[in-house]
């Protein structure tokens with residue numbers, strides 16, 4: 001086991017962990033606990049950020065922050081392509097959601113979680129007009145009825161012809177000719193978008209160039225069958241205006257050429273291959289092609305803004321003791337406070353107690369009563385199975401088994417409350433008792449189990465500039481190699 005890194009300065013400004021012990025402790029350990037816990041009523045731990053953001057890359061920040069930012073601006077906002085443009089905002093995105101008249105009422109609650117009437121632009125595309133006697137909810141996007149697709153070929157034996165209609169949503173949206181659209185964003189009726197983050201991600205790219213942005217399936221078996229080069233439709237994907245323009249020109253032909261492809265997203269990707277535009281993968285788009293409990297996936301999210309979640313009716317609730325919709329609402333409560341930070345994963349070590357603490361901000365905290373290497377902490381607990389065959393893998397990211405034995409698991413806390421404190425936030429996480437079965441009775445677990453609440457404070461919100469810096473540093477690392 002590699003030795004743990006001692007605390008370093010947190011590049012995202014000090015987070016503090018306030019560990020609040022309970023007063024009710026078991027007799028056996030009370031002596032030990034009094035000694036430990038008395039000292040730790042007010043402990044602060046700096047976080048060690050994992051992954052490629054190593055210390056030396058971050059150290060120059062305070063000194064060169066300004067020059068980096070302005071250089072970066074020169075690259076993206078300059079007159080490189082001949083036209084200066086204002087920063088992308090939500091008004092530049094036109095959504096196209098694939099729905100159906102029969103099921104909209106049952107599924108609209110997912111869209112309505114993120115849809116902001118009069119702010120978000122776009123339509124739900126239905127197979128037919130909704131029943132005359134039902135008023136269309138004004139919390140839903142306006143609907144449009146898709147054009148007839150009976151003239152197209154569809155030869156996939158296990159799929160549905162509705163894929164044709166849904167593939168054409170981007171074309172029908174484009175042909176509406178709406179003004180000031182930079183991005184066409186496609187999603188399913190059960191896709192939950194986190195739109196501040198979606199905009200943050202799209203704003204990194206020049207919408208005057210051809211971009212096709214989205215994510216893969218988490219299950220390798222799906223990527224093997226459907227393609228690694230495709231943006232999965234349920235996770236949502238974005239197509240820049242110039243690419244949409246070209247796509248619209250060739251789409252109907254592609255639909256017939258790829259008649260044997262199962263899904264609408266696959267037919268779109270067939271066209272992209274012909275145009276020659278590869279998928280730009282963004283790690284915040286989540287198809288959620290998994291079964292079981294998505295906990296492990298969300299508790300070890302990569303360092304990237306959360307853009308979408310999908311298939312939430314096919315996995316367990318993301319919070320224990322809450323139903324699926326209320327669970328997503330709970331996650332949205334922390335997301336609203338600090339959109340860029342939600343689910344951002346970080347960990348730190350408490351060297352006075354030999355604990356490893358990991359946080360997926362706004363969702364969960366895990367405390368291991370031992371020092372675990374970063375490499376181990378960063379890989380997701382396999383609380384889920386693959387989409388198609390319900391197997392233990394493989395996935396497109398590293399996982400580790402979640403043991404049934406309570407002494408081989410961390411102690412888990414889930415978001416309880418979130419409030420604003422000054423420019424930052426205070427999030428409180430409560431220990432989850434039932435969800436992960438029995439508790440471990442080893443002595444090293446007792447002091448952790450005595451911690452019923454974990455408070456995490458942040459002093460600022462995670463600004464979009466951080467993500468620009470992340471890409472800037474990748475660029476810098478690349479340039480240094482040349």
Ligand SMILES: *[C@@H]1O[C@H](CO)[C@@H](O)[C@H](O)[C@H]1NC(C)=O
Pocket residue numbers: 078079082083084
């Ligand atoms: C960009 O170029 C156009 C003409 O090509 C010019 O009108 C505009 O002022 C330039 N913008 C900036 C920020 O230099």
Ligand SMILES: *[C@@H]1O[C@H](CO)[C@@H](O)[C@H](O)[C@H]1NC(C)=O
Pocket residue numbers: 086087088089090091092
């Ligand atoms: C979005 O940007 C446009 C400029 O392209 C601006 O006119 C508009 O006010 C902005 N909207 C919001 C909601 O910020």
Ligand SMILES: *[C@@H]1O[C@H](CO)[C@@H](O)[C@H](O)[C@H]1NC(C)=O
Pocket residue numbers: 117118
């Ligand atoms: C949206 O705008 C229209 C008119 O501009 C207005 O009648 C309607 O009440 C608005 N809806 C919401 C939810 O703000």
Ligand SMILES: *[C@@H]1O[C@H](CO)[C@@H](O)[C@H](O)[C@H]1NC(C)=O
Pocket residue numbers: 131133134
């Ligand atoms: C709408 O009309 C259909 C028959 O046309 C009927 O079955 C349905 O119950 C009606 N729904 C409501 C909400 O009135």
Ligand SMILES: *[C@@H]1O[C@H](CO)[C@@H](O)[C@H](O)[C@H]1NC(C)=O
Pocket residue numbers: 352353354
């Ligand atoms: C923490 O671990 C170190 C090295 O393994 C050990 O020397 C020390 O006694 C431990 N501290 C506690 C509080 O268990």
Ligand SMILES: *[C@@H]1O[C@H](CO)[C@@H](O)[C@H](O)[C@H]1NC(C)=O
Pocket residue numbers: 018019020041417426427428455
């Ligand atoms: C943790 O936060 C809660 C509010 O959620 C507050 O009541 C409690 O005093 C805080 N504990 C510490 C140690 O700051």
